[in-house]
Amino acid sequence: MKRYASTSDLPSIAARLRGASHITILTHSKPDGDAAGSLLALARALRAIGKRVDAFFTGIVEANIMGLARDGEVLVAPAAMPSVTTDVVVLVDTGAWSQVEPLQEYLRAVAGRVIGLDHHARGDEIAGDRVVDPSLASATQLVVKLVDELGVPLVDPNGTPHFSIAEAVFAGLATDTGWFRFQSANAGVYALAARLLALGVDKTSLYQRLEENWRPARLGMMARALSSLTFHHGGRVTMMRLSQQDFADARAAQDDIGGLVNMPLSIGTVEMSIILTESEPQVTKVSFRSKPSLSASPTIDVNAFAARFGGGGHTQAAGARFKLSLHEAQREVERELETL
Ligand SMILES: [Mn+2]
Known part of the structure; x- marks a missing residue:
């Protein structure tokens, strides 16, 4: 595997975008607030300078995430597919083939025209020109x-902060830092947040739209996840399981369970939380989260742990996908936990 690092810089990428007339923007499947925020912020900026922009989400899109976009601002693949005649494709918030599955064939067809903008430590050779x-x-x-x-203002002088570039940027900044709690939320993050708030971004409304806007079925899945919880490593690690039967019983969908993995981290001893979700028969998705230990031991690196299963992400938030039943995937994870 080649080293996943920058091959370009922002001034060169800005020049390439200025020279293009038709730009397509993509992000990882099942977009989170940062994927959606990055895609929307860039789409809004490029449209503001007169570019034709086609923007696509892929996979499950939670209603809360879709609510960041205006009607028609983003299409969803593969129901709608991007055009191969585009001048440039920008892939944001990922560089990993495993995260763009429904778009793999498309991205191979436009290879050489793909620009990457990412902050993940791991990725593949999808974008020739990339800043990581x-x-x-x-x-x-x-x-x-x-x-x-590009010189585009973050809020249109004739518009409102709602549906602005600033709001999209804030959505990504807030959600990827757990609303400014994670270690990654440093002075630079707070400084950018202050700049965006000064432009009029309504953080209270954004919080409600993103975090307090779920369907009742979420509570049923929360109850089922908690009742499946087991402790490992003397209480440092928890594991929860959600089966296809749980989804049926709670009348819930895949987009009702986002973030449930964080619940056990509210317990003092818990440094790592794992949730296994049977998303379809013989496919189990696993999410990993960690928090800094209050003792001297270092924070568990869930990016490295997920990599043992071909997954990845960040130090404190990562995921992996198994083509295995819930039970088999659980055994795989438990085996690796023994050597944690
Ligand atoms: Mn991100």
């Missing part, structure tokens, strides 16, 4: 630098 900065807490922190380079 794992020191950033969110991909929107990188996108905002590109928007500044």
Whole structure:
């Protein structure tokens, strides 16, 4: 595997975008607040300078995430597919083939025209020209630098902060830092947040729309996840399981369970939380979260742990996918936990 690092810089990428007339923007499947925020912020900036922009989400899109976009601002693949005649494709908040599965064939067809903007430590050779900065807490922190380079204001002087570039940037910044709690939320993050709030971003409304806007079925899944909880490693690690039967019983969908993995981290002894979700028969998705230990031991690196299963992410938030039943996937994870 080649080293996943920058091959370009923001001024060069800004020049390439200025020279293009038709730009397609993509992000990872099942977009989170940062994926959606990065895609929307860049789409808004490029449209503001007169570019034709096609933007696509893929996979499950939670209603809360879709609510960040205006009607028609983003299409969803593979129901709608991007055009191969585009001048440039920008892939934001990922560089990993495993995270863009429904778009793999498309991305191979436009190879050579793909630009990457990412803050993950691991990725593949999808984008020839890319800027990768794992020191950033969110991909929107990188996108905002590109928007500044393009000279586009973060709030349209004739518009409102709602549905602005600033709001999209804030959404990514807030969600990827757990609303400014994670270690990644450093002075630079707070400084950018202050700049965005000064432009009029309504953080209270954004919080409600993103975090307090779930369907009742979420509570049923929360109850089922908690009743499946087991402790490991003397209480340092927890594991929860959600089966296809749980989804049926709670009348819930895949987009009702986002973030449930964080619940056990509210317990003092717990440094790592794992949730296994049977998303379809013989497919189990696993999410890993960790928090700093109050003792001297270092924070469990869930990016490294997920990599043991071909997954990845960040130090404190990562995921992996198994083509195994819930039970088999659980055994795989438990085996690796023994050597944690
Ligand atoms: Mn991100």
